[in-house]
Amino acid sequence: MNTLIQYLQYFLNGITLGAIYALIALGYTMVYGILKFINFAHGDILMIGAYTGLFTYLALLGESTNAAWMLISFFIAMLVSMVFCAVLGMFIEKIAYKPLRNANRLAPLLSAIGVSFILSNGAAWMFGTQSRRFPYPFDDTPIVIAGLSITPHQILTIVVSIIMMIVLTSFVNKTRMGKAMRATSLDQPTSELMGIDVNRVISMTFAIGSALAAVGGILASFDFRVYASMGTMTGLKAFVAAVIGGIGNIQGAMLGGIILGILESVGAPLLGIPSALRDTIAFATLIIILLVKPDGILGKNEREKV
Amino acid sequence: MKKILAIALVAFIAVFSVFAGGASEEAPSTLKIGFIGPLTGDNANYGIRCSNAARLAINEINAAGGVNGMQLELIAEDSQGSVDRAISSYEKLAYTDNVVAIIGPVFTSPALAVAQRCFEDGVVMISPSATHKDVTALGDWVYRTVPSDSLQSEVAAHYFYEVLGYRNIACLYAMNDYSQGLAEGVEDTFTSLGGTITSMQTCMVGDRDFRTQLGEIRATNPEAIYIPNYTVEDAQILEQASQLGMNIPFLSSDGFSDPEIYNLAGDFTDGVIYVGPAQAEASTILVDFQAAYSEAYNGDAPDSFATNSYDATYILRDALTRVFENGGDLADIDAFRASVNDEVKATDDFEGANGIINFAANGDMVASQGVYDVEGTTPVYVGSFQVVDNHIVQVD
Structure with a gap:
C-alpha cells in the first residue's frame, strides 16, 4: 500500500513536469509542422517568458499582500509575458529565419542556435546568472490526501496546461486561421496558390508557439526557478517530448510531454537505478521509441499536421 | 602580392615580439x-x-x-x-x-x-x-x-550519532567531488559507529526536481536527511520536501554557510543543522x-x-x-x-x-569544526568540535 502511494506520488509529480514539457513541445512541433525546421531558440523564449512574467508580476504587486490582487497580477503578468514572447517570436522569425527560408536546410538551424546563444547570454548579462525565486501568487501549502501530497502550484500547472491545449486544439480545428495553418503544413506551394497568406500563417505559428512557451516558462519557474540558462535543458527535453509524440503532431507533443515527465519521475525508482541517471532513462527511451517507431508514437505521414 | 603580405606579416610579428620581449x-x-x-x-x-x-x-x-x-x-x-x-x-x-x-x-x-x-x-x-x-x-x-572533507565528514558523522543521537539517516547528494566526498565520508564514519544509512540518493548538479529522490528516502523512514550540496540544490531540496509534506530534520555541510540559501529558501531553513567552519572565539x-x-x-x-x-x-x-x-x-x-x-x-x-x-x-x-543550528534564517553557533579517540569533544 505504501509503495503504491509512493508511486502514485511520483506519477503525480511526473504529470506536472510533463504538462510543462508538453506546453513547450507544442512550439517545437507547430514550427516543425509548417517549416520542417527545429527552432532551437524556442527553449530560450521560455526563459525570456519567465523573466518577463517575474518582473511584470513583481512590478504589479508592489508592496501589496492582498490575496486576490496577487492572483490577478499573476494572470496579468502571464498575459503580458505571452504577448511579449509572441512579438519576440515573430520578430526573431522575421530577422533570423525568413531570409533563410530558401537557403540550405542547415542554415536556419544554425541561425536558430545563434539566436539561442544571443538570448541566453543576453539574459545572463542583463539579469545576472543567479537563480531567482518566482514567488507563489497564493499560499502554496501542500494538500495531503491519504499520504499523497499535491501543492496548489501543481494544480495550477495542470489546469493552465489543459486549458491552453484545449484552446489551441479548437483554434487549429475550428478557425479560418487554423485551417490555413493545417493547409500550409500539408502543402505550402499549393496553399499559396489557393490564396493563403503563408507569411502570415508562419508569423502566427511563431506567435502562438512563443506565447505557449511563455506560459510554460512561468509555470516551470515555480519548480525550477528563473535563471538565464533555464531554457537549455528544459527546451531540449521538450524537443525530445515532441519527437517521442511524433514531431509535427499537436496531440503527439502533448502525449510526448506527459510520457517524458512520468518517465523521469518514475523511471529511476522503478528500475532501481540511481536517480542521478534519470535523464539517461528519458533519452534512452527516446532512442528505443525511435528504433521501434521512427515517426514517434502519433506520427503518421498521412495525418494532418500543424 | 602574397609574398609582400607574408613579409609584412613576418615583420609585424618580429616587431611585435621585440616589444613583447622588451616589456617582460x-x-x-x-x-x-x-x-x-x-x-x-x-x-x-x-x-x-x-x-x-x-x-x-x-x-x-x-x-x-x-x-x-x-x-x-x-x-x-x-x-x-x-x-x-x-x-x-x-x-x-x-x-x-x-x-x-x-x-x-x-x-x-x-x-x-x-x-x-x-x-x-x-x-x-x-x-x-x-x-x-x-x-x-x-x-x-x-x-x-x-578544513579537509575527511575532517568535516568525520566530525559531522560523530555529531549526528553521538550528540544528536540519530541511528538512521539518509543522504541526498549531487554527483560532484565535493558532495560525494562528504556523503561517502559520513557514510563510512556513521556506519563504523554502528548507525545505518537507510538510503544514499544521488542527483546531477543542475537538477531542479528532487521529489523522486525524496520519495525514495521517505520510504526508508530515516530520522534525518544529510544534504551536503551547494546552495541551489539544497534550496530546492528543502522546498520540495516541504511540498511533499515531509517533516524530517535536515543536516548539511559548509555549503550551507552561504547566505544565498536564505534568499532562495528562507521559509524552509528553520531547524537545519550544519557542520561548517569553526569560529574563533x-x-x-x-x-x-x-x-x-x-x-x-x-x-x-x-x-x-x-x-x-x-x-x-x-x-x-x-x-x-x-x-x-x-x-x-x-x-x-x-x-x-x-x-x-x-x-x-x-x-x-x-x-x-x-x-x-x-x-x-x-x-x-589544522582545525576543529563548527556546528550551526539555523533558527529561522539565522545560523546560531553551537560550538567547535573535534574528534579525539573516536569520540566527539567540544573544544569551546
Whole structure:
C-alpha cells in the first residue's frame, strides 16, 4: 500500500513536469509542422517568458499582500509575458529565419542556435546568472490526501496546461486561421496558390508557439526557478517530448510531454537505478521509441499536421 | 602580392615580439596574485565573495604600504566552476601574468586539476574552499585555509550519532567531488559507529526536481536527511520536501554557510543543522573583516569561504614579506615561487579571521569544526568540535 502511494506520488509529480514539457513541445512541433525546421531558440523564449512574467508580476504587486490582487497580477503578468514572447517570436522569425527560408536546410538551424546563444547570454548579462525565486501568487501549502501530497502550484500547472491545449486544439480545428495553418503544413506551394497568406500563417505559428512557451516558462519557474540558462535543458527535453509524440503532431507533443515527465519521475525508482541517471532513462527511451517507431508514437505521414 | 603580405606579416610579428620581449624584461612594479573561481554562472556567489575578500585584503595591504614597497595586484580569472576553464585560467596566470601565487580554485573539481599543475610547475596554490580530501594529496605547493572533507565528514558523522543521537539517516547528494566526498565520508564514519544509512540518493548538479529522490528516502523512514550540496540544490531540496509534506530534520555541510540559501529558501531553513567552519572565539579580526567587507561591497555579508580567502591573502602577505627579508628576487620567478612555497609552509600560528592557522605537513589546515543550528534564517553557533579517540569533544 505504501509503495503504491509512493508511486502514485511520483506519477503525480511526473504529470506536472510533463504538462510543462508538453506546453513547450507544442512550439517545437507547430514550427516543425509548417517549416520542417527545429527552432532551437524556442527553449530560450521560455526563459525570456519567465523573466518577463517575474518582473511584470513583481512590478504589479508592489508592496501589496492582498490575496486576490496577487492572483490577478499573476494572470496579468502571464498575459503580458505571452504577448511579449509572441512579438519576440515573430520578430526573431522575421530577422533570423525568413531570409533563410530558401537557403540550405542547415542554415536556419544554425541561425536558430545563434539566436539561442544571443538570448541566453543576453539574459545572463542583463539579469545576472543567479537563480531567482518566482514567488507563489497564493499560499502554496501542500494538500495531503491519504499520504499523497499535491501543492496548489501543481494544480495550477495542470489546469493552465489543459486549458491552453484545449484552446489551441479548437483554434487549429475550428478557425479560418487554423485551417490555413493545417493547409500550409500539408502543402505550402499549393496553399499559396489557393490564396493563403503563408507569411502570415508562419508569423502566427511563431506567435502562438512563443506565447505557449511563455506560459510554460512561468509555470516551470515555480519548480525550477528563473535563471538565464533555464531554457537549455528544459527546451531540449521538450524537443525530445515532441519527437517521442511524433514531431509535427499537436496531440503527439502533448502525449510526448506527459510520457517524458512520468518517465523521469518514475523511471529511476522503478528500475532501481540511481536517480542521478534519470535523464539517461528519458533519452534512452527516446532512442528505443525511435528504433521501434521512427515517426514517434502519433506520427503518421498521412495525418494532418500543424 | 602574397609574398609582400607574408613579409609584412613576418615583420609585424618580429616587431611585435621585440616589444613583447622588451616589456617582460622590465622589472615588475607589482606583485601579482592570481585568483581562480566562478565569477559567473549559477555558483558565482561563492567565487565573487571569495575574490571580493581577497581584493579587500589586498587593498588593506596596499594602503598600509604593500610588501617590500611593492603594491599587490589581484588578477581574478573566471573558472565558471568548470575544470577546463580553471585550467586555462591557471595557464594564463602562471605563464602570462607570472603571478607569485594563486588563491583558489574555489570548487573541488577544478582545484584537483589545478593542484596537479601547480605541483608540476612549482606554483603555490591556496584554496579557500576546496574541501575534498585528495586536493592536498600531492603533498607540496598546495595549501588550503578550509578544513579537509575527511575532517568535516568525520566530525559531522560523530555529531549526528553521538550528540544528536540519530541511528538512521539518509543522504541526498549531487554527483560532484565535493558532495560525494562528504556523503561517502559520513557514510563510512556513521556506519563504523554502528548507525545505518537507510538510503544514499544521488542527483546531477543542475537538477531542479528532487521529489523522486525524496520519495525514495521517505520510504526508508530515516530520522534525518544529510544534504551536503551547494546552495541551489539544497534550496530546492528543502522546498520540495516541504511540498511533499515531509517533516524530517535536515543536516548539511559548509555549503550551507552561504547566505544565498536564505534568499532562495528562507521559509524552509528553520531547524537545519550544519557542520561548517569553526569560529574563533571573540576574534576582533573576524568582526573587523565582516564590517569592512560589508562596507566595501554594499552591505553584502561574507560567507565562510570568503573569510578563508581573506586569511589566505594575509598568509601570502606574511610569506612574501619573509621571502623579501631572505633576499628573494623577482627576476627569477621560479626561484621566487619556490621560496614563497617554503615560507607558506613555515606559517606558524598565523592569526587570522578564522583564528589561529597552521598547516599540516601535507598542506591541510589544522582545525576543529563548527556546528550551526539555523533558527529561522539565522545560523546560531553551537560550538567547535573535534574528534579525539573516536569520540566527539567540544573544544569551546
